[in-house]
Amino acid sequence: MPSRLILALALSLALHASLLLPPVFKANGPPRQPALEASLRLPAQAQVSDGEALLKNTLAVNQAPAAAKPPPPAPPALRASQPVAKTNVRREVEAAQRKLSPHLYYPPEAVARGLEGEVRLILTLGDDGSIAEVSVATSSGHPILDKAAIKAAYAMGKVNWAHSHELILPVIFRLE
Template sequence: MPPRLILALALSLALHASLLLPEAFKRSPAPPPPILQAMLRLPVKPPQVSAEPLLKNTLASTESPPVVKPPPPPKVPTPRRPPTTKASTRHEVEAAQRKLSEHLYYPEEAVARGIEGEVRLILTVSDNGSITDVHVGVSSGHAILDKAAERAAWAMGKVNWAYSRELILPVIFRLE
């Protein structure tokens, strides 16, 4: 090592030591932390509540008025739905998939990234056939495909041929 470099290193160490060492000796040790003490108290019992109310209605008579029962509401006939069988459910799913295919698109980002998957949507259908709720029952694992399937299901509008209140609709995204 060159003598100039050794001299520079020695001067640097001496300078730093003269500045830092007095500070180290001036500092006093930190005081010990305060001692914490915890105590448990028994819960306070709530005051006894009397059966008599705080405010009394002195204006009301002691006799209670006769209770008049309102007439029952008129019965509205509900539309009869045919019984749901496996064949009718399969027919509903196939019809829903045909209608969904009119509104479904494969997201460009998913195509570019080569993403495939299957989403199972749960459609809630009202009595008049309109879709009242759509949510993902089983995700494809990719939010892009899940959102595209949900948007297409909402775009279907009405499903007049559906007799089920809820319909599980599989939506398959495959690249060919």
């Protein structure tokens, strides 16, 4: 009997050693790749001149570009208010993005799957500056990123500096 016991012990040790020792040797092998890192950036400022069209006719192949017709002059009261309105909207969007950034997170599942995209939210504001409603104007194509952007927008709280009752807020998710 003792010889059978010794044989069983030897076989058990050999089996366990064959299962446990290869991972120990592999751990000292080639170095592992660094983990994925993600960060959020504010969108780049688009440089569009007032005379340049935002939409282009891409269907016309051989058409010569038509001469741009200058718009009729605006009344003096409107001329001064238009650039100020554009500047105010731009400032409100930039301020909203700064306030949104501490609340915004990149979902780990989206990072693992390598998902990227841009979500455009419509923030509906109450009279006291609180966020009454958040809806998706343009989806990123990935519901997980859309939900993360909506959750962060609600977490912003009050937006006391906004003069309008609706604000379109772009939220960009990019992996680097």
